[in-house]
Amino acid sequence: MQKHVIETVLFKLKDGISTEAFLEAAKPSTTYVEGCKGFVARRLSGGAAGQWVETIEWESLEDAQAASAGLPQAEGIGAFLAAVDETSLAMHHTEVQISLR
Template identity: 40%
Template sequence: MKKHVIETVIFQLEDGVSKKDFLKAASCSTDFAIAQPGFVAWRLSCTDDNIWIEHIEWKTMVDVKNAAAKIGKIEAVMLFLKCIKGPSVKLMHSDLEMALD
């Protein structure tokens, strides 16, 4: 079985963006992810000190790259991205080794 790819994005929100407004923007952008070939799952979590973590599971790295190439062209995703403090973003990809759902 080929391992899925986990895309992990760690970030902070722009100053003045409320949690409520950010979650609304995030919710509006999920249709884009769901419609992408190779999309498996998406989760968004937040630490007590307001560090956000986006977890996206893809079937392959090719699927990750294809979706990334389209991100800047989708208005709902742009609203989500505008809430994120750019310099705080840390992006990584890893192979899924185990999962319990």
């Protein structure tokens, strides 16, 4: 049995982007990932120090990679991508070893 994959993205917002504006800009990204093959779950969290963490669970690494490749062309995604400080961006994929709900 193939293990699910967790995509973890760490980032900060560009200067001047409020949490409220970012969350509004994130709405099209939610629509996009929910429609992608292999999507299981997504969480987007941010802290007072400005660090954001996005975790998306996918059925496979291939599904995660395909979704990432298609993201820049997704409808309405521009403001979401423009809000992220690309110099702070770090993404990695890991296999789920234990999952509790």
